[in-house]
Amino acid sequence: MPLPGFAELIQRASQQQPRIGVAAAGGADVTVLQALAIAAQRGWVRPLVTGDPDAIARVARQAEVDLAPFEVVPSAEPAETAAEQISQGRAAILMKGQIDTPSLVRALFDPRYGLRRGKTICQVVLMEILDQERRFLLADTGVTIRPTLKQKGEILRYTLGVARGLGLAVPQVALVAATEKFNPAMPETVDIVELCRQAAAGDFGPARVRGPLSFDVAYTADAGEKKQIAGEVVGAAEALVFPDLLSANLTVKAIMYTARCQFGGVLAGAGCPVVFMSRSDTVETRLNSLALALALAQSAPPAANP
16 A cells, blocks of 8 residues: 555545544644644644734734634643643644644653653654655654764664554655765665664564665666666665654655645654744645654554643
């Protein structure tokens, strides 16, 4: 089964019952309110927004968003209040609104809310190249700047969790580098060889993890043939895990702004899916991210009370 595209994820979201609570941290954001209003109208979500009620109401008026379906939770610490809504079972998805990323991560790691699952949080983007009918995950595109070997292992584990949550029983993962060969002068290849060894030993569960692979070899079989590199992941990677934030973020932004594509992203590694994208993203992208998070929330086992 291939990764679902956004049309399928949106269809799933429209068919699910009952509505799922979404807590948006920092609700005074035009595209966040517009996306949640559309999602509520479609029957996907019960929107809760945290923050300054006056600012939220002002932005809603500017955006012509009716706040009637929303619950506005007043808060001077919107990230913490949103995390509290999750811990109390009032919502199952957290959404980043008009707050900074460090505040959000601190709330996810705060032991009062029981949302911490490891020592690493990562952004996983689902990318769909429309004219090539290709879909793949990319990580970590937004949080950990220079991950250690241990953090890379957690990023790989969480990316595999997203892939499995979307229906892949044995995900095919490329550990991306600038070369396809082990090179001690390139520390990322040293880490990749160790991660592949761990994957072969079963440390990450059912998966085909290969690397180091350059992006072209992971993406197209033709590049693999020309470079005489073979394997199941070559030209067929369903997830690409990058060695650092710089390489991942540059790659995903280059695709976003040059290819005919759709995309959406979540934070993985917390006790719930977290809708997380750039402040410059459109309402459509936020809806894509919501549909992705809803699919992951539906696939997750019930969480134990913290």
